[in-house]
Amino acid sequence: MKEIKIGILGFGTVGAGVVEGIQKNGALMAERTGIVPVVAKIADLDIETDRGISVGEGVLTTDAMSVITDDGIDLIVELVGGTSIARTFTLEALKRGKPVITANKALLADHGEEIYKTARENNTGIYYEASVGGGIPILRSQRAGLIGNRIESIYGILNGTCNYILTRMEREGLPFDEILADAQALGYAETPPDLDIDGIDTAHKAVVLASMAYGAPVPMEACPTKGIRGLAASEIRNTEELGYRIKLLAIIKENHGEVELSVEPALVPKTHMIASVSDSFNAVFVKGDIVDDTMYYGRGAGRLPTGSAVIGDIMEAASDKLNGKGVPVSVTMMLQKSELDYCAPGSIEKRCYIRLCLEDKPGSMAKVMNIFGAHNISIASVVQKELHESGCAPVVILTQKAKESEFVAAIAEIDALDVSTCTPIRMRLEDFE
Amino acid sequence: MKEIKIGILGFGTVGAGVVEGIQKNGALMAERTGIVPVVAKIADLDIETDRGISVGEGVLTTDAMSVITDDGIDLIVELVGGTSIARTFTLEALKRGKPVITANKALLADHGEEIYKTARENNTGIYYEASVGGGIPILRSQRAGLIGNRIESIYGILNGTCNYILTRMEREGLPFDEILADAQALGYAETPPDLDIDGIDTAHKAVVLASMAYGAPVPMEACPTKGIRGLAASEIRNTEELGYRIKLLAIIKENHGEVELSVEPALVPKTHMIASVSDSFNAVFVKGDIVDDTMYYGRGAGRLPTGSAVIGDIMEAASDKLNGKGVPVSVTMMLQKSELDYCAPGSIEKRCYIRLCLEDKPGSMAKVMNIFGAHNISIASVVQKELHESGCAPVVILTQKAKESEFVAAIAEIDALDVSTCTPIRMRLEDFE
Numbered sequence: 026m027k028e029i030k031i032g033i034l035g036f037g038t039v040g041a042g043v044v045e046g047i048q049k050n051g052a053l054m055a056e057r058t059g060i061v062p063v064v065a066k067i068a069d070l071d072i073e074t075d076r077g078i079s080v081g082e083g084v085l086t087t088d089a090m091s092v093i094t095d096d097g098i099d100l101i102v103e104l105v106g107g108t109s110i111a112r113t114f115t116l117e118a119l120k121r122g123k124p125v126i127t128a129n130k131a132l133l134a135d136h137g138e139e140i141y142k143t144a145r146e147n148n149t150g151i152y153y154e155a156s157v158g159g160g161i162p163i164l165r166s167q168r169a170g171l172i173g174n175r176i177e178s179i180y181g182i183l184n185g186t187c188n189y190i191l192t193r194m195e196r197e198g199l200p201f202d203e204i205l206a207d208a209q210a211l212g213y214a215e216t217p218p219d220l221d222i223d224g225i226d227t228a229h230k231a232v233v234l235a236s237m238a239y240g241a242p243v244p245m246e247a248c249p250t251k252g253i254r255g256l257a258a259s260e261i262r263n264t265e266e267l268g269y270r271i272k273l274l275a276i277i278k279e280n281h282g283e284v285e286l287s288v289e290p291a292l293v294p295k296t297h298m299i300a301s302v303s304d305s306f307n308a309v310f311v312k313g314d315i316v317d318d319t320m321y322y323g324r325g326a327g328r329l330p331t332g333s334a335v336i337g338d339i340m341e342a343a344s345d346k347l348n349g350k351g352v353p354v355s356v357t358m359m360l361q362k363s364e365l366d367y368c369a370p371g372s373i374e375k376r377c378y379i380r381l382c383l384e385d386k387p388g389s390m391a392k393v394m395n396i397f398g399a400h401n402i403s404i405a406s407v408v409q410k411e412l413h414e415s416g417c418a419p420v421v422i423l424t425q426k427a428k429e430s431e432f433v434a435a436i437a438e439i440d441a442l443d444v445s446t447c448t449p450i451r452m453r454l455e456d457f458e
Numbered sequence: 459m460k461e462i463k464i465g466i467l468g469f470g471t472v473g474a475g476v477v478e479g480i481q482k483n484g485a486l487m488a489e490r491t492g493i494v495p496v497v498a499k500i501a502d503l504d505i506e507t508d509r510g511i512s513v514g515e516g517v518l519t520t521d522a523m524s525v526i527t528d529d530g531i532d533l534i535v536e537l538v539g540g541t542s543i544a545r546t547f548t549l550e551a552l553k554r555g556k557p558v559i560t561a562n563k564a565l566l567a568d569h570g571e572e573i574y575k576t577a578r579e580n581n582t583g584i585y586y587e588a589s590v591g592g593g594i595p596i597l598r599s600q601r602a603g604l605i606g607n608r609i610e611s612i613y614g615i616l617n618g619t620c621n622y623i624l625t626r627m628e629r630e631g632l633p634f635d636e637i638l639a640d641a642q643a644l645g646y647a648e649t650p651p652d653l654d655i656d657g658i659d660t661a662h663k664a665v666v667l668a669s670m671a672y673g674a675p676v677p678m679e680a681c682p683t684k685g686i687r688g689l690a691a692s693e694i695r696n697t698e699e700l701g702y703r704i705k706l707l708a709i710i711k712e713n714h715g716e717v718e719l720s721v722e723p724a725l726v727p728k729t730h731m732i733a734s735v736s737d738s739f740n741a742v743f744v745k746g747d748i749v750d751d752t753m754y755y756g757r758g759a760g761r762l763p764t765g766s767a768v769i770g771d772i773m774e775a776a777s778d779k780l781n782g783k784g785v786p787v788s789v790t791m792m793l794q795k796s797e798l799d800y801c802a803p804g805s806i807e808k809r810c811y812i813r814l815c816l817e818d819k820p821g822s823m824a825k826v827m828n829i830f831g832a833h834n835i836s837i838a839s840v841v842q843k844e845l846h847e848s849g850c851a852p853v854v855i856l857t858q859k860a861k862e863s864e865f866v867a868a869i870a871e872i873d874a875l876d877v878s879t880c881t882p883i884r885m886r887l888e889d890f891e
Contacts (some may be wrong), residue, residue: 046606046748054606056673056794058787154603160749162595162603169602170587173479173487173769240489297753301734306751315479316593316756316766318739323752324729333749336606339598354491354795361489 029343034114035104036069036085039128039155041337043102044331048078054336060343062336065172066092081176093118100342102335103127108135118149119143124342126235128155128331137233138242141359143184150345150353152338156286157230158183160330161323162337163309167237168354174313176238180455181275183230183326185305186214186221187253191271191290192303194261201256213305224252224288230276234309235286240279240361243286247367250288260450263380263421264292267406270300274455285368291453292378310457371430376405376454379424381439382417382447389444390420396438397424400431417446423454462776465525467547468537469502469518472588474509475765476772481511487769491775495769499525526551533775536560536769541568552576552584557775561588561764563662570666571675574792578709583778583786585771590663591616593763594756595770596742600670600759601782601787605748609671613888614708616663618738618758619647619654620686624704624723625736627694634689646738657685657706657721664708667742668719671710673794676719680800683721693883696813696854697725700839703733707888718801724886725811743890788798804863809838809887811859814872815850816842822877823853829871830857833864850879856887 031047033040047054047062055061067080068089089105092098093114101118103125105111111132118125120143127133133156144151154164158181167176182188186208191205205222208214210418220226228250232243253273264271271294278285293300298320304307307325312318324330345353383389390409397404405424410419424432436449464480466473480487480495488494489656500513501522522538525531526547534551536558538544544565544757551558553576559568566589587597589613598609600609605822614810615621624639638655641647661683665676685686686706702725711718721855726733735741740758745796746750778786816822823842830837836858843852869882 042748050606050608050748053608057601057605057791059790160746161752162599165603166595168490168753169774170598170770171766172490172773173483173766175483175486298731298734301731313766315475315483315592315762315769317760317763319594319754319756321599321752321754324750329748330750333604333606333746336748337603340605341602344783344787348781350777350781350783352877354777357492358490433717 026059026061027347028063029346030063030065030097030099031102031339032095032098032100033102033104034065034068034089035106036067037077037104037106038328039331039335040067040069040104041078042328043335044080046329046332046336047328052256054340058340058344059346060340062339065098066095068092089114090117092131093121093123098123099230099346100124100126100339102339103129108132112136115140115151116143119147119149120346122147124150124152124227125234125341126335126338127150130156130226130233133227134232134245137236137359141242141356145352145360148351150342150356152342152353152355153233154338155331155334157233158307158309158321159323159325159327160264160333161307161309161321161325162239162334163265163321164355165337165414166321167311168358171311171313171316174315177279177314179234179275179277180299180310181231181234181397182272182302182308182326183213183275184221184227184273187216187227187273187309188302188307189213189305191253191273194258195265195270198258198262200258203229222252222254224250227288231239231277231286231288234275236359239279239284239365240358241363241365242359243365244440248286248288249370251288251290252338256290260380264378267423267452268295269293270295271301271452272299276455280368283366283368289453291455293455348418371428371433373429374426375429376426376456377424377432378452378454380420380438380450381420381422381445383420384444384446385412385416385418386444392442392444393439396435400427400435402427402431402435459488459492459494460780462500462779463496463532463773463860464535465499465528465531465533466497466537467501467522467525467534468539469509470537470539471721471761472764472768473500473502473537474511475761476768477511477513479762479769483683487773491773491777493773493780496778501525507557522547523550526554527821531556532779533557533559535772536562539867541565545569546565548573548584549576552580552582554582555582557583557585557747557779559585559768559771559775560838561768563589563659563666567662567665567678570792572667574675574789575850577789578785578793581784583775585775585786585788586666587771588764588767590666590741591742591754592756592758592760593766594740594742594754594758595767596754596857597670597788598770599754600744601791604744604746607748610712610745610747612671612708612710613743614664615669615705615732615733615735615741616758617654617660617706618709618740620706621735621769622646622738623655624686624706627689627691628698628703631691631695633691633787655685655687657683660706660708662722664710664719664721668710669792672712672717672798673791674798676798679760681719681721682803686723686725689723697811700856701728702727702887704727704885705732709888713801716799716801718769718806722886724873724888726888730890734762780804804861804866806862807859808862809859809889810857810865811885811887812855813883814853814855814878816853817877817879818845818849818851819877825875825877826872827880831869833860833868835860835864835868835889
């Protein structure tokens with residue numbers, strides 16, 4: 026049995042979950058691996074609040090740097106959050122050759138390249154399973170189980186708050202704002218909710234996934250991001266009737282050496298596995314060129330699930346350190362190339378859901394169809410709903426695959442028609458084919 | 459970059475998939491990990507048949523032992539199948555300190571303890587991701603991502619042939635024999651199909667999962683096994699109407715230190731993720747005490763998916779070997795204890811689906827209900843179907859949780875009733891609560 030001394034920076038929700046997990050199952054982990062995890066130091070500015078966990082005397086400190094510089098500490102767990110002081114702590118630890126475990130997706134999205142390179146230069150590792158998909162071992166699956174695969178595509182439901190809101194909107198038929206307010210009251214959504222519902226949190230995770238899939242740090246600017254704010258209950262109903270569900274998806278693909286990347290609400294067929302992911306659960310659907318379709322599902326957030334992922338990384342970092350492994354695959358995979366080529370957004374081919382409001386006049390629909398035709402957009406199905414009391418007829422269209430630039434142009438032209446009485450709504454339809 | 463020289467024993471379906479995968483993505487793997495996988499030797503009794511893959515001169519040999527004893531070979535991939543010669547080859551390689559990668563669940567189920575111990579004695583590893591769930595990185599998730607978790611339960615759909623048959627029976631309403639014959643014609647089921655449809659293959663995988671979850675080799679005798687042979691189309695219809703699907707499940711749980719283990723067809727609610735796993739796909743649902751629910755989904759068989767898992771193990775074994783890691787967690791986790799305690803089958807509490815045929819006489823149902831009551835079995839729902847032309851009325855019952863021993867006794871008493879006109883059918887109902 027060998028001991029590993031852990032220094033934890035940040036004793037918030039996840040920090041407390043990690044400590045609780047190690048207290049509960051540390052002996053089991055030691056039996057399984059031969060390594061005894063010891064929480065030697067915990068740094069937090071607030072060491073007074075009761076987290077419901079008792080820790081030994083002298084373990085708590087307000088001085089994070091003293092933990093980083095302590096030669097008795099083997100590895101550092103960064104859970105302070107944010108991208109400023111967390112960056113400083115992470116880099117300081119790595120420069121001392123200490124492995125760092127983090128759950129901080131924003132940190133990796135904003136400063137990943139610097140961090141991976143610092144780890145490499147100092148012959149150590151950064152481990153970040155908990156940064157994507159909470160307790161789901163998705164990054165580990167990508168960098169170990171699927172290491173022999175060229176990744177063809179990844180579809181991720183990566184934000185529990187958004188999935189919770191979408192699930193309830195679908196089940197209860199209530200408006201976005203009402204469900205959001207309730208989710209906030211229940212603690213399923215933060216106040217303000219922007220990072221979640223505007224898709225930023227999903228985008229942070231998407232760039233980490235894409236970086237690992239294609240071998241270079243991906244900047245946030247490479248990920249066009251749309252959230253679910255203000256999604257109409259009628260859109261949920263319309264898509265439901267057509268056999269689809271709306272999910273906030275991270276979409277990552279490679280076509281002819283170019284990476285396609287986005288975060289957006291998208292229609293997925295109800296029969297697809299990913300459509301069954303409900304409530305606050307997360308899932309990542311990965312297609313590899315050797316393994317074909319795989320999916321990973323679990324809780325994307327929460328004290329213990331995220332703690333579980335951090336603990337998995339602690340034990341791996343401990344094993345790597347004790348075996349003198351040096352730079353792990355979680356670093357080398359991110360630095361295969363200096364940068365990636367990206368698809369021009371306008372060139373991406375996709376199917377779309379389009380909802381228009383048209384005046385109830387002869388020729389309205391013909392004008393619209395002429396515009397689609399002129400832009401090489403084929404129609405897969407059209408449903409014109411009963412006349413609304415406002416006097417306009419909602420029209421729901423599913424298209425075949427066409428170029429994004431053509432969709433943009435067509436929608437602008439339709440919007441300018443005098444018979445179009447509201448701004449058209451457009452969402453991607455992903456049929457996984 | 460470091461090279462690792464691989465010796466493959468068995469150039470059948472999976473062997474060819476491994477070689478194809480390495481030829482296709484070997485350079486990518488090297489970029490990702492810094493390790494270059496080189497297929498140095500392939501042994502098979504048949505080195506004449508064209509596998510559609512070109513290999514270098516001198517790579518093919520009919521002498522497997524010469525590959526094992528070759529000092530230039532770093533690790534051995536055992537893909538000969540069966541439990542006799544595969545055992546010999548595996549032990550020989552381990553005794554020489556060479557890591558062995560295998561996809562052979564029968565070998566592990568029958569000789570796992572001997573193999574894990576031989577690996578440990580010789581300070582090397584056995585890696586067997588491909589033995590359970592084909593391309594799904596389920597064992598790796600258990601032994602790495604979820605290493606901090608006590609496993610509360612595992613539910614696995616682990617046999618693609620059975621899942622394919624059940625999916626088609628449900629969709630097409632056809633009898634078991636007809637779908638089986640078609641599956642055989644299409645290559646989805648083997649001839650004879652016994653290992654698959656009688657649940658043996660699933661049981662092999664279940665004991666490997668259980669061994670890893672609870673830390674000791676599990677003998678096949680500890681896994682009561684029922685397959686899907688002869689399942690009636692009417693059972694599929696009945697369960698469907700009640701909101702359930704039938705899946706062949708491996709069920710693994712721990713209650714108060716006792717392991718519960720079985721393979722059996724079971725009803726699962728249609729709304730549960732695992733019910734969405736259709737066709738020949740596999741999935742494993744794992745509940746950990748820290749991470750809560752997780753699920754892993756993908757192709758459970760096939761040349762390339764299984765090859766993907768073997769390749770993942772090759773790269774891990776290579777890294778371990780190059781870093782002098784010695785005995786990996788895939789070995790230590792299986793040998794924490796010498797044996798496990800198992801629940802007495804009769805003591806297991808479960809819900810059940812029961813289908814009876816009763817004569818259409820006053821008091822028939824009362825007799826049945828009296829028996830259930832006497833055995834402390836509460837009824838959750840009863841549906842009596844229209845009288846069958848044979849003059850008997852099919853009765854479909856879902857129970858609450860009760861003891862297996864009570865079910866056995868109650869069914870025997872009901873079967874002996876003069877009003878019971880056919881042998882009662884009973885299946886487990888698993889509601890994951």
